Amino acid sequence: MVCAKCGGNNPARATFCAQCGAPLEGADEHDSGARGEKRAIGGRVLAYGWKAKAGAISGEDGNRYTFEVGQWLSDTKPALGGGVDFIPLGDVAMDIYVPVGSDDASGGLITRGFITGLLALLLG
Numbered sequence: 001m002v003c004a005k006c007g008g009n010n011p012a013r014a015t016f017c018a019q020c021g022a023p024l025e026g027a028d029e030h031d032s033g034a035r036g037e038k039r040a041i042g043g044r045v046l047a048y049g050w051k052a053k054a055g056a057i058s059g060e061d062g063n064r065y066t067f068e069v070g071q072w073l074s075d076t077k078p079a080l081g082g083g084v085d086f087i088p089l090g091d092v093a094m095d096i097y098v099p100v101g102s103d104d105a106s107g108g109l110i111t112r113g114f115i116t117g118l119l120a121l122l123l124g
């Protein structure tokens with residue numbers, strides 16, 4: 001990190017110049033960028049209408065979000081109750097993905113449980 005004021009060299013993570021004490025602008029920009037970064041959260045699909053091309057998600061933060069089909073970025077179609085990962089923006093869900101393996105895993109568990117129960121019925 002080169003000081004804009006005196007041109008002195010400083011460690012990359014330095015926030016103030018070691019030579020003249022001036023704040024290093026590069027570090028400030030990096031900090032504000034990190035603060036502005038949007039965090040994805042998890043949630044579940046509450047409702048989805050193919051005709052309306054819109055739906056609703058119940059976020060793990062307790063809020064409800066609406067979404068449009070354009071924000072659905074996974075190849076997997078929205079499934080009611082299905083787990084999703086999205087970026088909340090106001091009360092709208094953006095950049096929605098279905099976490100890889102999450103739904104398959106739960107579906108597999110349900111199927112295995114069903115088969116186990118069926119076997120118990122047949123054998124018992």
Ligand SMILES: [Zn+2]
Nearest residue numbers: 003006017020
């Ligand atoms: Zn300096």
